[in-house]
Amino acid sequence: MNLSEKKKRIALPDNFRLFSLDNGADVDLGEVIDGLKATPKLVAPKFFYDARGSTLFNAICTTDAYYPTRTECSIYQQQAGAIADAVGEDTTVIEFGPGDMSKVRLLLDHLRPRTYIGIDVSVAQLEDAGPPLASDYPWLQVVAVCGDFGPSVKLEEHLPDDSRRVAFFPGSTIGNLDPAAAENFLRGLRSMVGSTGAVIVGVDLQKPKSTLEKAYNDPEGYTRAFNLNLLTRINRELGANFDERRFRHKAFYNEELGRMEMHLVSVIEQKVRIGDETIDFQPGETIHTESSWKYTRERFAALTEKAGFASHKFFTDERGWFGVFVLSTK
Numbered sequence: 048m049n050l051s052e053k054k055k056r057i058a059l060p061d062n063f064r065l066f067s068l069d070n071g072a073d074v075d076l077g078e079v080i081d082g083l084k085a086t087p088k089l090v091a092p093k094f095f096y097d098a099r100g101s102t103l104f105n106a107i108c109t110t111d112a113y114y115p116t117r118t119e120c121s122i123y124q125q126q127a128g129a130i131a132d133a134v135g136e137d138t139t140v141i142e143f144g145p146g147d148m149s150k151v152r153l154l155l156d157h158l159r160p161r162t163y164i165g166i167d168v169s170v171a172q173l174e175d176a177g178p179p180l181a182s183d184y185p186w187l188q189v190v191a192v193c194g195d196f197g198p199s200v201k202l203e204e205h206l207p208d209d210s211r212r213v214a215f216f217p218g219s220t221i222g223n224l225d226p227a228a229a230e231n232f233l234r235g236l237r238s239m240v241g242s243t244g245a246v247i248v249g250v251d252l253q254k255p256k257s258t259l260e261k262a263y264n265d266p267e268g269y270t271r272a273f274n275l276n277l278l279t280r281i282n283r284e285l286g287a288n289f290d291e292r293r294f295r296h297k298a299f300y301n302e303e304l305g306r307m308e309m310h311l312v313s314v315i316e317q318k319v320r321i322g323d324e325t326i327d328f329q330p331g332e333t334i335h336t337e338s339s340w341k342y343t344r345e346r347f348a349a350l351t352e353k354a355g356f357a358s359h360k361f362f363t364d365e366r367g368w369f370g371v372f373v374l375s376t377k
Contacts, residue, residue, distance in 0.1 A: 158213070
């Protein structure tokens, strides 16, 4: 993948490279239409992350209401040495969904991997975060990969064979998958890291409903804008005619399932054109844009065992709001 024209004019570190894995960053017309014709309607959360969506998500992470980022980072700051001890030496770290790559920075001085590979659907994030990371850690080979997250044959072609593999999946992104899909994803990670590797995964834990719902309805309105921006992106890239003013943001905790849900709610009866299709909306009908499952330590540990991991180490904050699991195959 070529860097943007602006980035091409900047001298890049010798220890940095960027390439495209597939079209995982693109909004796929067929996938979006299939989701909008489903019952209930849905759009995959991976499509949040165009340039504006990435900027808005970074803003969400700075709010007082959104506890996950600062809580997880506090664990890495306090436990980096112990996490590195659990992982071991001589590694390649593969991070899925690195965003601004700020979380891996909290671990690098202790992990000291040979190579860091960051895989994200947002090329803008990779262009912004990758070169500074390479400059700040000149001893580290930094590889930025634009594509959908998850182990794949295409990714395997670019992974080095001569060092132990450590998959890093922070941010509780695992919670965006329902438990069955999360188990399958973990199985894929186990296969990718092999018998000598490890996985570091961040998991949001169950807590009071009021705390959860405030985090996804921040007073600053960043999450609302983030959710609605999905429609703007679909308009721009797929030629649809969504009107943001005719939808509202809704986020709530589904206590029965144990997950936060984000929706876009149609405020009127309306028709939306996308491609050759016309999608009908009734007043109050929603597009389900994201789920975020919340786990107990015991429930997530059981999930990792089903996925084939033999043991784990667990780190949490003083309130027990967030968990970092280091998973081993032996």
